[in-house]
Amino acid sequence: MLAGMEFADVVRRRRMVRNFDPRPVDPAVVERILDNALHAPSAGFSQGWGFLVLDQPAAVERFWAATTPEGAGTDSWSQGLRRAPVLVVPLSCKRAYLERYAEPDKGWTDQDESRWPVPYWHIDTGMAALLMLLTVTDEGLGACFFGIPPERIPAFRTEFGVPEDHQPIGVVALGHRAPDRRSPSLRRGRRGAEQVVHRGRW
Template sequence: MEFQDVVRRRRMVRNFDPRPVDPAVVTRVLGNAIRAPSAGFTQGWSFLLLDTPEDVARFWEAATPPGRGVDTWSRGLRRAPVLIVPMSCKRAYLDRYAEPDKGWTDRDESRWPVPYWHIDTGMATLLMLLTATDEGLGACFFGIPPERLETFRAAFGVPEDQTPIGVVALGHRAPDRPSPSLRRGRRGLDEVVHRGRW
């Protein structure tokens, strides 16, 4: 598929066919993620791969607030046979920039204008979404409810210095209705590009 086609076709898929995904494709998705740019070539990301029915079920049990159960929002997502949880690590960036070629030995977090650990992990996540589209698969990025993060961490032994930035559901697309959010329409370049001055 041509790159422009991949970009145009990429969208969040919320309904999946439960057929398994070829492990070689999952490897390609993750392999492309680690090609993302990262500040200082820190590469402070990690990815929790959940690709067995047991692990996927355990994720939903850990990440679903009590009493919520299967709702219309999550019903189709729960059929995705693969979940990838991208995580960022602030410590890796503070350590990296304290190395001699960077020289911020005080590890002062205020030197960072924005949290690049999250941004870099987000860029890696976008490469996963684009790769899924290129492979003819569907993918959806969604968040773990904040009140369920500790339960998720405990269920999968996630260290405290790893911050889940969300989850990528990956699988074969099933028919679904477009999200009502799409009614808002895509903002045009004339609305978002400010040439030379705001």
């Protein structure tokens, strides 16, 4: 158990886990993961996010049935991921941000989306997802963030009653790690600061 490790170790150890064993996750751990997600920053403290938690086998199976394209899901990557006993779907709500910034202390009464330089509703929800990933690592578990195919989102909404004004930004699968192969993507190596950090001028 690696719970309570130093923050630097959490950051170093965090990676996408693609193979899980089916052991259940302690519900108290899931609650800590969700609680930490609620501490993510959000523009204007809008908190325009929601989290759909699927932690029962039947609900997890319904998720995969709704979101898997025809003929997919049989490769080893998918099979390992499907064994994760808990799925958390972070959803962003643009409406919450437009309404928040139309309040008196902000003053954008027209709720014009073009005022926003980037979609903070997605960014803030993504930061909440990252806090979940870090907490999972701190708890000694594994997690993988992945996306729902766009063409399967309507089926996902229907299956779980998700409102139209909430957009799934991805899914956090979490559980106990099982041995897995090193992802081919990692062969690219991590880019160093000298390649991505620009000081004073690009």
